[in-house]
Amino acid sequence: MIQVEHLTKRYGSVTAVSDVTFSVDKGRIVGFLGPNGAGKSTTMKILSCFMPATGGTARVAGFDVFSQSLEVRRRIGYLPENAPLYGDLPVGAYLEFVAEIKGVGRRERRARVEEVMERCFIADMRRRLIGKLSKGYRQRVGLAQALLGDPEVLILDEPTIGLDPKQIAEIRALIRSLAGQHTVILSTHILPEVSIVCDGVIIINRGRIVAQGTQSELVEQVFPTARTQVEIGGPPDQVLAALRAVPGVTEVEQLTGGDGTARALVESPRDRDVRADVVQLTTARGWRLLELHQVGMSLEEVFIRVVAGEQDSDTLDAMAGETRSQA
Amino acid sequence: MRWVPVFKKEMRLYFGSPVAYAFLALFLLIAGWMFSQIFLIYSEMSMRSFMQPMGGAQSLNPTENVMRPLFSNMSVVLLFFIPMLTMRLFAEEKKAGTIELLLTYPVRDGEVLFGKFLAAGAVYLLLLLLTLTYPALMSAFGRVEWGTVLTGYVGLLLLGAAFLGVGVFISSLTENQIVAGSATFGVLLAFWLIGWGADAAGGWLRTLLQYLSIIEHMDGFGKGVIDTKDVVYYVTVIGFALFLTLRALDAKRWKG
Numbered sequence: 001m002i003q004v005e006h007l008t009k010r011y012g013s014v015t016a017v018s019d020v021t022f023s024v025d026k027g028r029i030v031g032f033l034g035p036n037g038a039g040k041s042t043t044m045k046i047l048s049c050f051m052p053a054t055g056g057t058a059r060v061a062g063f064d065v066f067s068q069s070l071e072v073r074r075r076i077g078y079l080p081e082n083a084p085l086y087g088d089l090p091v092g093a094y095l096e097f098v099a100e101i102k103g104v105g106r107r108e109r110r111a112r113v114e115e116v117m118e119r120c121f122i123a124d125m126r127r128r129l130i131g132k133l134s135k136g137y138r139q140r141v142g143l144a145q146a147l148l149g150d151p152e153v154l155i156l157d158e159p160t161i162g163l164d165p166k167q168i169a170e171i172r173a174l175i176r177s178l179a180g181q182h183t184v185i186l187s188t189h190i191l192p193e194v195s196i197v198c199d200g201v202i203i204i205n206r207g208r209i210v211a212q213g214t215q216s217e218l219v220e221q222v223f224p225t226a227r228t229q230v231e232i233g234g235p236p237d238q239v240l241a242a243l244r245a246v247p248g249v250t251e252v253e254q255l256t257g258g259d260g261t262a263r264a265l266v267e268s269p270r271d272r273d274v275r276a277d278v279v280q281l282t283t284a285r286g287w288r289l290l291e292l293h294q295v296g297m298s299l300e301e302v303f304i305r306v307v308a309g310e311q312d313s314d315t316l317d318a319m320a321g322e323t324r325s326q327a
Numbered sequence: 328m329r330w331v332p333v334f335k336k337e338m339r340l341y342f343g344s345p346v347a348y349a350f351l352a353l354f355l356l357i358a359g360w361m362f363s364q365i366f367l368i369y370s371e372m373s374m375r376s377f378m379q380p381m382g383g384a385q386s387l388n389p390t391e392n393v394m395r396p397l398f399s400n401m402s403v404v405l406l407f408f409i410p411m412l413t414m415r416l417f418a419e420e421k422k423a424g425t426i427e428l429l430l431t432y433p434v435r436d437g438e439v440l441f442g443k444f445l446a447a448g449a450v451y452l453l454l455l456l457l458t459l460t461y462p463a464l465m466s467a468f469g470r471v472e473w474g475t476v477l478t479g480y481v482g483l484l485l486l487g488a489a490f491l492g493v494g495v496f497i498s499s500l501t502e503n504q505i506v507a508g509s510a511t512f513g514v515l516l517a518f519w520l521i522g523w524g525a526d527a528a529g530g531w532l533r534t535l536l537q538y539l540s541i542i543e544h545m546d547g548f549g550k551g552v553i554d555t556k557d558v559v560y561y562v563t564v565i566g567f568a569l570f571l572t573l574r575a576l577d578a579k580r581w582k583g
Contacts, residue, residue, distance in 0.1 A: 048431045074433040084424030088343055089336070097339075100332035101432045145428070 001026040001153060001183040002047065006056035009042050016042040018207040019056070024200070026152075027180045031198035032187035033303060039207040040187035041081050044157050047185070048078040061152055074103070077151035081158055083142030087131025091122060091141055094130055095148065102149035112148060119174060120144040121167075135162035143171065154178065156186040160193060172197050191300045201299065203306055210306045215299055220270065222302045225250065227295050228266045228274055233288030236262035242281055248272035261290060329434040333442025337416070338449065347450050350411050354404065354454055361400045362393075362461045369393050389465060390472040395549040397461065398479045402486055402542045406515045409487065412447045413494025414508035417572075421502035436576045440569060444495055451487045455480060475551035482548020485561035489541065490515055492568030499575040515541065 002024040009017040017039040024030045032040045046053050047060060049069040057064060063071040086094055095113045104112050117123040120140040125133065130141060139162050146154055159175065160168045175197050178184055188194060194201050195215060202212040211218055232239045236254075239262035243252045248268045257263030268274045275292055282289045295301065341347040369392045376387055420426040429439060462476045494511040501507050522540030525533050537543055541564070544557040 045427070050427050050431050070433055070435070073431055076431070078428065078431050080424065080427045082424065084427060086336070086340070086425055087423070088340055093339060097332050097336045098432070100335075101329060101434055103329070103433060 001028075001061060002185060003059045004043075004047070004056070005058075007043065007046065007053050007058055008055035009039075009046060009051075010054045015207055017046075017053075020204070020207070020209055021056075022202055022209060022212055024183055024185055026183050028199045029175065029179050029184040029186070029197060030200040030202060031194035032185060032202050032204060033191065033194055034187075034189065034204040035307065036189060038204045040204060041157055042207075043204070044078075044155050044185070044187060045080075048076060048080075048155050049073050050078075050080075075152045077146035077149065077154045079142045079146040079154075079156045079159055082161075083139050085130045085138060085141055085145075088129065090127050090129055091117070091133070092126035094141070095144060098145040099148050104149055112150075116144040116147045119147065121170060136164060136167050139163055140167070140171070143174075152183060154182055154184045154186075156184065158188060159186055160188070160190070168193075191303055195299050203303060205307045211302070218299065218302045222305050224270070225267045226270050226272065226274075228268070228278070229255075229263070229291065229293055229295050230266060230278055230289075231257055231261055231263040231291035232278075232282055233261045233290055234282070234285065235260075238285075239287065240264060242285065243278070246274055246277045246281065248277075249274060263291070265295070330438040330442035330445070333429075333434070333439050334446050334449075337443050337446030340415075341412075341446065341450055346411065346415070350408060350450065351454055351457065354408050355457055357404055358397070358401055358458055358461075361404075362397055362464075365393050365396050365400075366465070388472070389469045390462075390475045391550075393465060394462060394471075394476055394479060398483060398549040399542070399545060401458070401483065402545050403519070405483075405487060405490060406519060407512065409451070409490035409515070410494055410508040410511040412450055413491055413498050413511060414504045415498070416443045416447065416495055417499040417576075418502050418504045418507040422504070430576070436573055440495070440572055440576070444491065444569065447491050447495065448488060451491065452484070455483060455487070472551070475549075478551045478553050479549050481553065482545050482557070485548075485558065485565075486541070486545050489561045489564040489568070492565040492572075493518075496568045496572045496575065499572045518542075 002022075004023065005021050007017055007020040008015070020039070020043060022030075032043070034040050042051075045051050047058055047065060049065050049072050052066050057066075059065070060072045061075045063075070065072050089097070092113065095116065096109060099109045099113055114123070117126060120143050122137060122140050122144060125137055125141075128137075130138060133141065139159070143156070143159060146156065156175070160171050163171060172193065175184060175186065179199070186197070198215075200212070200214050201218055203210050203218075211221065213221065230243070236257070240252055240254060243249060243264060243266055246266075249266055250269070251267040253265040253267070255263040255265060266274055266278070273294075275294070278292060279289060281287075369387075369389065372392070373387050417426070420429060430436070459480075462471050462473075465471050490511075493514055494507075497511045497514065498504075498507040501510070518539065518541035521536050522543045525536035525540065525543075528536055538560070544560045547554045547557050
């Protein structure tokens with residue numbers, strides 16, 4: 001449904017997007033993930049025909065975004081970053097304007113507007129001026145206008161930004177419900193959002209795609225082995241030796257632990273879960289098990305790993321912190 | 328026909344905010360004051376010519392002596408007022424970012440422009456209709472030559488549309504409404520002042536400057552003459568301004 005090949009966008013001497021290639025199949029929801037300024041919005045502006053690329057091609061629903069822009073625009077619903085809307089219009093009147101400009105027939109216009117207002121939980125706001133709405137409501141009006149006209153492809157730039165946790169859950173469920181009939185590409189910098197909403201992930205950093213695939217593919221790609229972090233109260237040397245002896249363990253890396261305890265990262269093949277063995281081992285030897293969990297399994301860790309090479313750690317820590325607080 | 332929703336939206340924005348009301352009310356106040364002053368001077372003049380039987384009664388035609396100076400005064404006042412209508416048309420959309428949505432809807436740039444231009448034109452037309460009060464009032468006191476009044480209004484319509492065209496174009500160049508408004512005023516004023524230079528210049532330069540002067544072309548209409556030269560001038564200005572606006576919208580897309 002969306003094919004992007006070698007897409008490049010330069011603003012003067014600044015390269016915002018560089019040689020980006022990906023495709024999205026019909027009915028799938030794909031998340032565009034990356035730190036701020038990574039090129040997510042630029043890519044979406046190109047896909048929505050707002051600006052042309054400097055190089056490469058992009059096709060939406062089989063039409064080229066540059067040479068067949070009008071055909072593409074008939075088939076997309078776009079929510080730009082920060083949902084720019086007319087503050088001086090009431091919600092209902094604004095949505096009717098959008099329905100009309102998208103070519104929704106006069107007779108069904110009112111019904112369609114009503115329907116998207118219900119879906120986005122803004123029906124009780126129809127007479128309010130958009131400018132007087134809170135950020136969360138504005139964002140939902142933005143989503144409503146994107147849904148009008150029942151477009152095949154939805155391009156949503158940060159759809160849940162500015163919403164409270166309950167609203168975020170509602171909007172995520174709404175986007176989730178679009179899968180199947182609609183193809184959705186959404187950007188976010190909230191990592192858990194991608195796990196919850198999307199089928200596929202594209203991680204972009206400094207204008208380049210650094211990883212893409214389904215979530216499990218990415219985890220496997222980035223972390224080929226399963227890793228288990230353990231901390232065991234017991235003589236460190238003996239503990240480490242015992243861990244190495246566990247069947248299937250390929251490597252044991254010692255981490256700095258507390259006094260009289262051993263902390264280690266235990267690697268094993270993906271299909272071999274060593275946690276049960278570790279528990280058995282500690283009880284058999286009379287040691288105390290202080291910590292035991294698998295690491296390198298979440299998208300967050302994948303993200304940090306693939307972006308880390310090019311990003312300073314402060315930004316990453318900040319992002320990880322933000323992610324946790326927003327999750 | 329996708330210009331229709333754009334037109335309706337712009338009309339809603341004009342009348343949903345104080346813009347249209349302020350534009351209409353202030354203009355009518357000023358034009359009304361001018362009309363009453365011109366009318367008073369005229370009645371004094373006709374009184375005096377009545378006392379002196381030798382006075383040339385044929386030059387005291389009310390249409391010629393009231394409506395024609397009123398038309399030319401209104402032309403100048405429009406210089407100040409038209410930017411009020413046009414300054415927000417594109418500048419506001421660019422500032423608020425709404426242009427990003429507008430231009431990604433399935434609608435051509437030309438349709439967007441046409442809808443906006445027509446909306447500003449509609450407010451202006453409403454203003455002209457309201458100023459018909461003046462000739463109507465005058466007809467209560469004397470015989471008004473409606474034909475001449477009509478050509479005067481055709482002239483005002485063309486002049487206003489040319490002003491609107493220039494204003495829309497300048498609005499598409501900036502995202503600051505104040506800049507758009509004052510630059511429009513400046514450009515229109517320059518096109519008016521060119522005519523003053525014509526008096527000092529001679530030969531071909533004089534003809535050229537006179538031809539370029541945007542208000543000079545209004546004079547014939549006020550006299551009841553529709554000259555092709557004047558119509559062509561205004562239509563050219565409108566067409567060229569709208570063409571440049573389309574280029575500006577396109578350029579914005581390219582630069583991002």
